Amino acid sequence: MDETGSMQAGSGGAMGCDWQREWHDVQAVCRHLGHIPVEMIDLSREYWLHVFEPALELWHDGSTPNPDVECNRYVDAHQLRSIKFGALRDRLQSQHPGWLATGHYAQIAWRRDDQGQLYPLIQRAVDRLKDQSFFLSSVPSERLTQVRRLSDHETLFPLGTYVKADVRRLAREMNLPTADKDESMGLCFVGERGSSAHAFARFLDNYVTSEPGDFVTPDGRVVGRHPGLYTLTIGQRARIPSLPQRYFVAKKDVAQRRIVVVPDKTHPLLQCAFLHSRSFVWAHHLPRWDATLQAQIRYRQDAEPCRVTPLADGGVQVAFPQGITAVSPGQTVVVYEGDLCVGSGTIDHVHTMGD
Secondary structure (H helix, E strand, O other): OOOOEEEEEOOOHHHOOOHHHHHHHHHHHHHHOOOOOEEEEEOHHHHHHHHHHHHHHHHHOOOOOOHHHHOOOOOEOOEOOOHHHHHHHHHHHHHOOOEEEOOOOEEEEEEEOOOOOEEEEEEEOOOOOOOOOOOOOOOOHHHOOOOOOOOOOEEEOOOOOOOHHHHHHHHHHOOOOOOOOOOOOOOOOOOHHHOOHHHHHHHHOOOOOOOOEEEEOOOOOEEEEEOOHHHOOOOOEEOOOOOOOOEEEEEEEOOOOEEEEEOOOOOHHHEEEEEEEOOOEEOOOOOOOOOOEEEEOOOOOOOEEEEEEEOOOOOEEEEEEEEEEOOOOOOEEEEEEOOEEEEEEEOOEEEEOOO
């Protein structure tokens, strides 16, 4: 087997990712493993146009997008939005037929449909603390269907069956230069400095026009001012000097630039009863009507029991019998059947228990 390494440069250093250091590490590992040829593929333009700029518009309007999910999404041939599994894979396929292996903690599971045909689904990793199936939930099945044919491009997740401690141990046994490298945290284009909500808001100040507005209580009483809808997300603590107790963001009135705050995270306005997603896509087909489904809104959040109902507009309604806290438009809802990711979409509307 011939190996050719590639590094995806999807967000330049000006946006926070220290790609030069990452590139140095990639080269060092390839040299250590026997001088494996390696090249850098620059996808920064694609990332900026198809992931980052659309996300900025959503942040400005008060939504909470997840660029790490959008980076893996592929809409259609005329609207390329996938970086890793669209632009990167297509570039590799034209130059280096073979395998596309990524460092995601995830697995691919194969199932048979009613006609006996095999199809792939994203499956949770063995290491549940590192599981990244949430971020891969939007990768379309057709981008994985060629995995079993060696003549075509294969997609591999070699870390999916390992726990992080074992990966560290193997790296040390192989004396890899990066064996003790610190883990990266936060969004790739923000870097380590954006790991907190406050730091991330400061980062967005460079790209989003600030439009201040009022903090209001559910009955409409003005209790303070905020610097912009994008600076806070649903469920986040709102720092309001005039109030002696802690308040949390419950809703956003985009038209009036108002943020509704409540004094308790258990407040009905913070408990989502159901949500709508017009862009929801099933990974292969609708699950059986009696399937037990769970939905996840955030990375590393426990999946909650849910009911999924197809809608006339092609989207779905996802209902939570027990409720789920702090859900925002723009976030991604990922539906699982056990360990298998069966569908995902962007949240358009949230209906709370207080509405």
